[in-house]
Amino acid sequence: MAKSPSTRAGAQARRQVWDAAIRLFAAKGFHGVGIRELAEGAGMSSATLYHYMGTKEELLASIMRASLDRLNDAAGRVTADASDPQAQIVRLVHVHVLTHALRPEETAVVDNELEALRAERRTAMVALRDAYEDHWRRAIANGCASGLFTVPDRTFARMALLEMCSGVAKWYSPDGSIALDGVATAHARLALQLLGVPAHTMPRPDPAEIQAARALVEEIWQVSLGASAPDPA
Amino acid sequence: MAKSPSTRAGAQARRQVWDAAIRLFAAKGFHGVGIRELAEGAGMSSATLYHYMGTKEELLASIMRASLDRLNDAAGRVTADASDPQAQIVRLVHVHVLTHALRPEETAVVDNELEALRAERRTAMVALRDAYEDHWRRAIANGCASGLFTVPDRTFARMALLEMCSGVAKWYSPDGSIALDGVATAHARLALQLLGVPAHTMPRPDPAEIQAARALVEEIWQVSLGASAPDPA
DNA sequence: CGCGCCCTATCGGTCGATCGATTGGCGAGC
DNA sequence: GCTCGCCAATCGATCGACCGATAGGGCGCG
Secondary structure: OOOOOOHHHHHHHHHHHHHHHHHHHHOOHHHOHHHHHHHHHHHHOOHHHHHOOHHHHHHHHHHHHHHHHHHHHHHHHHHHOOOOHHHHHHHHHHHHHHHHHHHHHHHHHHHOOOOOOOOOHHHHHHHHHHHHHHHHHHHHHHHHHHOOOOOHHHHHHHHHHHHHHHHHHHHHOOOOOOHEEEEHHHHHEEEEEEOOOOOOOOOOHHHHHHHHHHHHHHHHHHHOOOOOOOOOO | OOOOOOOOOHHHHHHHHHHHHHHHHHHHOOOOOOOHHHHHHHHHHHHHHHOOOOHHHHHHHHHHHHHHHHHHHHHHHHHOOOHHHHHHHHHHHHHHHHHHHHHHHHHHHHHHHHHHHHHHHHHHOOOOOHHHHHHHHHHHHHHHHHHOOOOOOHHHHHHHHEEEEEEEEEOOOOOOOHHHHHHHHHHHHHHHHHOOOOOOOOOOOOOHHHHHHHHHHHHHHOOOOOOOOOOOO
C-alpha cells in the first residue's frame, strides 16, 4: 500500500513513479507495461519501486481514484452555483474538456483501463464514474423539464456529450497551436446544439463562465492554464 | 500467417479462434489475454491455435483489418448515392451506430487496441481509420459549404460525431430491451442537431434511409437485424 | 499411405513480487 | 561535539508462475 510521504525526497520519488505510470499506462496499456519498464521510467530499480507503491494494480487504482475524485469535486462545485441548466452544461463541458486536454494521459488511463482492475476495485471506480455522470444527468433533466433542451433520449444525449468531450484527450496535443479556451468554447457550443438549443437562443461565449471554469480547474488540478484567450476589449 | 480454409472443420475452428479472440481482447485487452486462455476460449490446446493463426499480434491485426475494411466499404457505398450532405450524415450515423451496437466487442477491439500493434502494422491501421474518417470529413464539408450545417470547427465536429457514435459500443447490450433502430435514429437526430441543423429544417426519420442502412449492414456483415421497428401504417 | 488435425511436452524469456544486504543522513544521549 | 543506533531508501539476485511460440508424434479419414 502507499506509504505516507515522510520526507521531501520520498515525495519526489513517489511523484516520479506516479508520472511514469500515467505516461506508460496511457501509451501501452496497463498489461502492456512491465514492472521493470515502469521502474526504468521512474528512474529506479524494480525493487525500489515497491517502497513507493503497493502492487501494480493498487497503483493503477490510486491514479484512477485521485483523478475521479478531482473530477467529481469540480463537477459538484461548478453546478452548485448555477441554477440555469444551460450554464450548468456549459461549465461542465468546459471543465471536462479543459481537464481532458490538460491531462490527456491521465484521463486516457481512467477511461480505458477500468477492465484491468479486479472486480471489487472496478466496482468502486464505476461508482465514482456514475456519480460524476449524475451531474450531467441532472443538468440535462433540468434543461429538458424547462423546455430549453430537445433531445430524442436523455440517456443517449448524456452518453453522446460525455463521449464527445472525452474524445478530446485522444487527439489534443498540448504543444500544438490550438488554444485550450478555443477547444472548450467550441465544444460548449457543439454540446448546446446537440441538446437542441435553437440558434437564436444560443448565448455568445460568456467570459465569466469561461473564467469560472478555468479558475476551478487551476485550483483543483494545481496548475496554471496560462494566459486567457485574447480579450477583444 | 492465416492459412487458407481448406476444410469445413478447419473453417469452423478458425471461426472459433476468431470469436474467442474478439470476445477476450474486448474484455481484458490484448496484453491481458494469454495464449493458453485464448486456446481455452476457442476450445483447443495452445499449440493447436497456431494451426489457425500466425502470431497473436497477426491475429489482432487481421481482426482489425477485416473490421475496418467492412466499415470503409459500407461508408463508401452509403455516401456514393446520396448527394445531399444531410442524408449522407444520417446514413453514416446509421451504419456506424448499427455496427457498433451489433458488434460492440469487435469495434471495441478496433477502437482501443491500436496501441498493441507494432509501429508498421499500426500505421497501416491508422491509414484505414483515416480513410473512414474522410467520408465524414467530406460530408461535413459539403454541408457547411451549402450552409446547411453550422459548427464552430469542422474538425471538432467530426471528432465529436465519431466519438459519440462509437460510444454506443460501450453501453449497448444486444439482449437489452432497447431497439436497434431506435438507437440509430436517435443518434442521427443528435448528430444533425450537433451540426446546427435548425429544428424546422430537421427531417422526420425517413424509413427509406433507415432501410437503406439496414440492408447495407445486413449484406456486408452477413447478419439479420430482425424485424424493423413497428411501422405506424 | 498421406495429409490435415490436434495433442503433450517443452523451449527460452519475462512476468509481478520479495528477499536480504547495504547505504547514508539525522536525531538522541552523554 | 562526538558517537551510536535507527530507519527510510536503494540495490542485485532470485522466486514461482506464466508468457508466446515450437517440436514432434499420434490419430483418423480419404
